[in-house]
Amino acid sequence: MNPVNYLYLASLLFTIGATGVLIRRNAIVVFMCVELMLNACNLALVAFSRMHGNLDGQIIAFFTMVVAAAEVVVGLAIIVSLFRSRHSASVDDASLMKL
């Protein structure tokens, strides 16, 4: 199967994730969409790695997972604290600062 298809899939996932970020209100969901984008990147990396026949891509993929995990830690911490003080995880509610 033509490896380029993996790339198409990756871009598709990436776009879906991005769209989710743009349209979803709940911070958690938005965050999950970001994760989806990261996974799309991973897919692309791995696909390229196979095509080039070297391991760099796959290594990056591993790093990405770690980073994603770290982001989850930090992100959830922030979102939860926000939720606790506002009793809402909607990103639209968090708009004290504007203009």
Place this chain on the structure above:
Amino acid sequence: MENLIALLVAAPLLGAAVLLCGGRRLDAVGHLIGTALAAASFVIGVVLFADMVGKDAEHREMGQHLFSWIPVEGFQADVAFQLDQLSMTFVLLITGVGSLIHVYSIGYMEHDERRRRFFGYLNLFLAAMLLLVLADNYLLLYVGWEGVGLASYLLIGFWQHKPSAATAAKKAFLVNRVGDVGLSIAIMLMFTTFGTFAFGPVLEATGETGEGKLTAIALMLLLAACGKSAQVPLQSWLGDAMEGPTPVSALIHAATMVTAGVYLIVRSADIFNGSPDAQLVTTVVGAVTLLFGAIVGCAKDDIKKALAGSTMSQIGYMVLAAGLGPIGYVFAIMHLVTHGFFKAGLFLGAGSVMHGMNDEVDMRKYGGLRKYMPVTFVTFGLGYLAIIGFPGLSGFFSKDKIIEAAFAKGGTEGWILGSVALLGAAITAYYMTRVMLMTFFGEERWRSRPTASPAEPSVEPAAEHHGEHAEPHPHESPRVMTIPMIVLAVGSVFGGAYFSLGDRFIHWLEPVTEHAHGHPPISALTVTAATVAVMVIGVGLAWLQYGRGPVPVAAPRGSLLTRAARRDLLQDDFNHVVLVRGGEHLTRSLVYVDHTLVDGVVNGTAATMGGLSGRLRRVQNGYARSYAVSMFGGAAILIAVTLLMRAV
């Protein structure tokens, strides 16, 4: 000897400096210092004169170079003096009459607390006037020119607390400025044409340039002359200038300063000779003015304004003469000198009358004063005879010569100018007789009436002693005032005869302003006869009107012409409507433009910036997702553009 020339100017200048900076501690002696220095200057003048007469006609001109004034690449202006017969004539006239009037003022200004300053100003005037006539180049002359303007400004407005006086002073200065523009442009033209503006080089080089240039220069000089000598169309200030103390009117606005224009024209003879057109214009200006002034003089009830009108018209004669070229220059100057005598005398007389009449100036409230102030009456009378050209008196000689010369111009011009001059002579006789009769003859209209109308509060401190509403007690003025009048009277009686017997004056001035004998189409005798005839007619008319019957205290409405003449032939109204009003509108609208348009653009830009900012910041709506949108869009554009750049 040359080195004395500077002293002529220095003496009165020193006086001015001392008196004006000296402060109150000089109040006691101020007038004496001033008079002394004026007299000193006169003495120096006489000494120089003696020396000059000693030499033969060709070597009489002398000069003194003081220092280089404005040395700039290609532009040399020096402070240097030139004393020739022409200047000398003026020096003697200025310092002589000036000194007399200083003396007169001692009495006239006695009760004025600011007498010291008055003398300071008078000295300043003398200095400036002498600088004017002694300068050896036009730029330095310009300094004196504006200097006398300043002095006249200060003196007209001497009683500054009187709004009318302040306004008159301002008006005089402004109108003169217009003339001065003419002079400065003339100087620039000389500079660009001849590369210099010293009398000698310029006047020698006139031959080397075209007539057009000369005409331009000459007309500009004429404009300047009109301003200073109150010739139409710049005459309007002279009447108002009578707001100043009477000695000022006598010295500045009759004898000396106002004749500076004539001096300028005669001094620039070569330029005018080079341009017949300019000369024609000059004669026309003179002719028009001499009628204008005369007519105005007939209508005024204010004695000083009547005399002012007459001054205007007499100077008209001089300008006319000067415009005639070599046949007229000498007579212009001669009339200038004689006029200096009798007009100064007349003004001093008028002042003396006012002095005795609680400063009343309205001749309709005079009458029969000859009994009360005999000296004034006599001196004034002699001056009167002189000015109307009573045979044998000075005015007769000088004016008659001018009328001859006018006819001698030849052609229709000659006839027109000559007859105008004749007509002027008739009118002169008329209005002067009117003044004479209304003031010294007839019933005593000043009795049993409230004095000076409260509307115009009397201003000279002298009056305050008399009290406002008390009936005036006409009295002769003190010696210190009468003596100068007498001296001037003598001058105005014999001056003319002395000058013209054996053409003394002609020979005296010929080396400077070469003289040509005019040949009038009609014999000189006829002209003289005509002159005398019209004079008699004028006197007669006046007698019929003011001598026989009583003169009404309230001025009758009078004919249209009279009413126009009372208002200076509406010329002021014209100025007011066109210049003053128009100017006010112009400035007001410009102020508006500056504020709304020029400034508005600036503030407008700031405002639009603010508005733009206000609109743009709405994008920052606080919603994280919309921020994400802008990022996403941005990324998309970034990618698209990069790809497109490559595609194209």
Place this chain on the structure above:
Amino acid sequence: MSFPLLTATAVLPALGAIATAAVPAARRNAAKWLALGVSLATLVLAVIVLVRFDPDGDRYQLTESHAWIADFGVRYELGVDGIGVALVALTALLIPFIILAGWHDADPLETGNTRWRPTQGFFALILAVEAMVIISFEATDVFLFYIFFEAMLIPMYFLIGGFGDRAHEHGEETASTQRSYAAVKFLLYNLVGGLIMLAAVIGLYVVAGNFSLQEIAEARANGSLEMATSTERWLFLGFFFAFAVKAPLWPLHTWLPNAMGEATTPVAVLITAVVDKVGTFAMLRFCLQLFPEASKWATPAILVLALISIIYGALLAVGQRDIKRLVAYASISHFGFIIMGIFAMTSQGQSGATLYMVNHGISTAALMLVAGFLISRRGSRLIADYGGVQKVAPVLAGTFLIGGLATLSLPGLAPFVSEFLVLVGTFARYPVIGIIATVGIVLAALYVLVLYQRTMTGPVKAEVEGMPDLRARELVVVAPLIVLLIFLGVFPKPLTDIVDPAVEHTMSDVQKKDPQPEVEAAK
């Protein structure tokens, strides 16, 4: 390496400013005396410069040159030609009078606050301005000049916005808003000008590779530095714009009336008599030397603008109801004359323009400072609030009149010499413009005399009754200025001798010859 005299003339006031600012709040008068002393010392230095300067010597003298910012091709280069010397002297001369005149203008209203030290600030700022102005007259490095040309805005800005007339007809609240409006307007106008100039300065660097005035001028002269016509014109416009704002030239003038109206009179004098001169000076020094061709190309347009300034400024002066704004518009008219003289491209015009800068400085100082004394007595700037002052305060009136006569350039007073030179110089090459410009003379007489008549003459107004005459301090301020006006009017030779050679250099820079008089040409 001799003693860096020029640096000293600038450093001394700068240090003085710091020292003055450091004076503790309580010792207010100490600060005043300190500032006065420093300014006088600076004057002494300036006089030394004047003496050491040899009119017939090199073009730039007392030069100093040190490496500064090599990366920007910038050197610390000072040097004065005749024009620079004259203006340095003028600055150093006027500052002591300004300080003396503003002696009480910055006394704090509330004395409780020990932190707030307006007096110290006021005099420190004045000295700072002096330092910057002087160095920008001395700089022969474009960048160095630019730095101080811009930097001087800041102290000026605080002087305008921070200190105003004591009693203000509209009350303190509106006064302060008007003040800050004026200050902001001043700053933004000049900043925009300066920034546009910055673009041109950078452009100049790109073209020339360094900022040394002399090097560039030489390179231009001997053709080793070619500049495309369009480039030269753009650069010229960039420079000229900034200077025209500073000068100010119509229609970039509107900041001046606000600034001069709202600032205290000494500061107003500082603006118009000293700071604005940098603009006209720079036109002469930089525009003409760096971009001769473009200058000639732009001359007609500039002359027309100058002409408009002359007439327009004078007319608006006639229309003013506020004494200080009137003087401001009069200054606009005078700057029109200066610029006209510069761009007439004749020796008379440019010498006249240079003299004009000096004379206008002195005459405006005289007129404006006396006006300030008048205003401080009555607490109003409106002409209508005065009348008959000469009766109660003759000396004040007299000095005011002399200042006025100088402003209308009466012969015998200094401004006449310069104004006439400018007119002759312009007339020689552009007769029509020269003639139209003479209208300005009449208008000048009009606004000065109207001002004098309305304020000084006529019946004494009730509020004016008992107005004290000039005090000793005020007399000390005015008298020397008047003496100077008369002296330079009667005997300007010392000044012209210094200025003339410099002007000749400039003329050769722009490769212009004076038009020959017709007759001599015929010979």
Place this chain on the structure above:
Amino acid sequence: MSASAVHSLWTTAADPITKIDAPKIEYGQLSPTLIVIGAAIIGVLVEAFVPRKSRYYTQMFVSVVALAAAFAAVVALAAGGYGTTKAGIAAMGAIAVDGPALFLQGTILLAGVLGVFTFAERRLDPEAHGNRVDSFAAQAASVPGSDSEKAAVKAGFTTTEVFPLLLFAIGGMLVFPAANDLLTLFIALEVFSLPLYLLCAVARRKRLMSQEAAVKYFLLGAFASAFTLFGIALLYGYAGSVKYATIAQVVDGTIGDINPALAGTMGNDVLLLIGAAMVIMGLLFKVGAVPFHMWTPDVYQGAPTPVTGFMAAATKVAAFGALLRLLYVVLPGLRWDWRPVMWAVAVVTMLGGAIVAITQTDIKRLLAYSSIAHAGFILAGVIAASPDGVSSVLFYLGAYSFVTIGAFAVVTLVRDAGGEATHLSKWAGLGRRSPLVAAVFAVFLLAFAGIPLTSGFAGKFAVFKAAAEGGAGGIVVVGVISSAIAAFFYIRVIVLMFFSEPRPEGPTVAVPSPLTMTAIGVGVAVTLVLGVAPQYFLDLAGQAGVFVR
């Protein structure tokens, strides 16, 4: 993809391993980073083991010492010629040690020191229950106003974790501009971003805004980094490697023999362009360039002011460093593609920032927008695409960071009952109340406005000059215009401080401890020195202007 290729891939992996040669690490040249990261880890341990009372001082001590040591190391390296002659690649090509890297690391470290000082300031707020408090929450986890927080305050807790977080962030920033392959770039990005997200959330006052800022920053940051990562993937796909050098060679076409099997991807310019665009976009997000700037105002306003100050200074430095390296080392071959784009970005950034700032009413937001405008000015230097451009940008960054930290430090001083009084109206008449503070702030504002004799002017001149020489004269004109617009609002603040009457209920100016005083003092000093005698630092930047590749 053919089976053989797969097989070969397997076989290589399947070979019997005889020995592993350990990766070669130049500890000396990496020391600055290592020191800081190590200190950060120590900081974590400190949190774990040191008693609460003495944590604050221990942490402060550790951080300061670590940063100082790291700075010393940087200086030593620079002195050792690692910036110029001995510049080279370290850590198996992951990290470049060259002029720009060292210069920026030095700047970041100094900013970090001042940052620590402002973090450690505990004199501004009134004491709570007898405990000195800093600008950070007693217990970030507890809900603001809840009992638990009250208890925490009563107990005198303080969030000393901020110090290790700060150190981690600095560590990441040190790597970021030095990263020599895309992986390192990405890791560094995350390493310094995540701590900053947290730091934003832990303000003592106005916690809601603080948390909101954190969330926005975090989500948008993550979003951006996702883009970056995808871009990295594409570049990798394009070049078959993530090493800058290799990619650059592929771009130049110096690597000729492209495996025909990979012709579809390798050397495919579409991948290159899209990838490059996405990576650059991630970096532009960090520098806050329009249109990726919108997080800036909100985050700057919400975050605790010391954090804002540090972030505003250091993040810009690091991000611009990375951007420069990417554009100058990886994509010089692509100059004709990216220059116009950056041109446009720079223009909209300058104008946008300046114009929107005009109508701001909150001092922190105002500074945020001004920082956006400044990003635009710096981009002008980036566009120059010449060594001069690099050094000018380096200089500008150095100058700018000190001004920024100083300015925000001053902001922390002006306080009223509700903490910092950031609303402009409260600053009215500050010049009357405390002339010194107002004067200092005025100096910073003038530097921002680029008035001569301040570092701001020198920097602005440097970048504009470089841009003009680089043939981007248009940028200079736009820059000049936007500086004029920008001047307007800086002046507005000055007017407010000096020429408006003080409000009776106006804020008080707290007297800070020597820590903040130092920060401000250094800021002023640098501002003036760089303004009057910038030559030495220009030389530094000039020598540092060459990238190694």
